[in-house]
Amino acid sequence: MTLADGPPAAPSRRSVLAGALAAAAGSLPAVAHAADPDKAPALPGAGEAFEANTLVDLARARAAAPYVGPKSGDVPAVLKSLSREAYAAIHPAEGRTVWADRDLGYTLEPLLRGAIFETPVSLYVVQNGLVQPIAYDKTAYVAPGLTLPDLTAETAFSGFRLRARFGGSDPLSDFALFQGASFFRLVAQGQDFGINARALALRPADARGEEFPLFRALFIETPTPGQPVVVHALAESESATAAFKLTLTPGREVSTAAIDGTVFARAELDHIGLGGMQGSYLFGPLDRNRVDDLRAAAFSVEGLAIHNGYGEPIWRPVHNPEALQVSAFLDRGPKGFGLMQRARAYDDFQDDARHWEQRPSLWLEPQDNWSEGAVTLLEIPSDSELNENVFAYWRPKAKLAKGAEMRFLCRQHWSKGWPDPLPPEIARVRDSRCGHGASGTRRLFAVDFEGAALFEPGDIDVDLGASAGAITRQERFRYPDRKTLRILFELDPGSERASELRLALRRGQNRISETWLYRWTP
Structure with missing residues (x-):
């Protein structure tokens, strides 16, 4: 993690954590994309070059301009009023996903905005180094019982889903999902979506209120068959902008995301969350005393694992407290940390609908020096298994001054097993x-x-x-x-x-x- 001088501007407020739920949809790439309405530097247009530093330079320039948030209150009533089930039932028409007509081992499904996901996100494909905006076409979707509205590319999408062929002649199946604030998630082969990662967090559970950076634009490079997918993400909030390059590799046992991120401070940042991850915990063997439920347990996260910079491996089971609990594990140069799902048998949960045993663990390893700080754990009271009430992240000790920038590198492992490595002599x-x-x-x-x-x-x-x-x-x-x-x-x-x-x-x-x-x- 490195700090450097750079550009300025303002702060905001909001409270604790929001979750993101999976959904489905799709569309085809096309041309025509209007200029960004913000006064800040515009997003690239159709046919413009997209190079290694394009997004970092854009994030730096936008950090120097006044913040203008996205318009999120213009979701058409037919989409805004949908139930979770009706929204999730929207899916791509046969053969209408991006790359459906090419044997790349991946398809890309743009996701519509709706009641849960109101923030618009601009979507682009990058092919041969050139930007190609993804246009909205309502005929590319099947929406049971609905007549989809006419929308523009700027107002249609809330994120995207990637489906992948995990090996050989495997059928395409869920691999990655980018949707909601700066949330994204991956799975290994045969898993259900579980833990959410967050590209950037600002002031989580802080008395001043949390600030949620939002994905504003996502650029997906057209992959080469058998190679990873590279996603470039621009995130913004009142206090910061950030550029991320995520290299996503699907795997049968472990899928990985290599992350190269740069944060630009519009205002002084004294509570930054890097490598954020969150999941749900309703009850388990440690806290059944307040539970009347026929299942053995209900959680997508069993505990927080830490391999600290002093060589000590730590296991901290999580729980569902009666009041907000904040735990900070002070460290220097952490080797890794993650929210883990060690329970892997049906009998651990006996849940015939949610199958928590199929949710991934998420282990993160810094790829540069993360210096002094703390792995921080938030446990938030919850009465619903849909609430992602457990949140872990790295909080650097150093502040990021207004106008400064910080780069960090890490690798995430989304796994069926226990990817936090322990030597054989450690139980x-x-x-x-x-x-x-x-x-x-x-x-x-x-x-x-x-x-x-x-x-x-x-x-x-x-x-x-x-x-x-x-x-x-x-x-x-x-x-x-x-x-x-x-x-x-x-x-x-x-x-x-x-x-x-x-x-x-x-x-x-x-x-x-x-x-x-x-x-x-x-």
């Missing part, structure tokens, strides 16, 4: 459970560690502590057949309303497990 947390204790407000915890190293010669020391209250009981149970060691312990919180719990396994001076961290609250 990972397989499961965490909580229930009532012996009496009163006491709580009983069970944490299962899994790994062959747990059953090698030598005694294992349990490093267990609580920031408040007292640990009144501690036991261990060995299960060599499944390479699992369970640590059972009881917390007596007394009159305390919160306690930070910490658990790790050692053999002498050697770490042999992840560090399990959890914030207990009533």
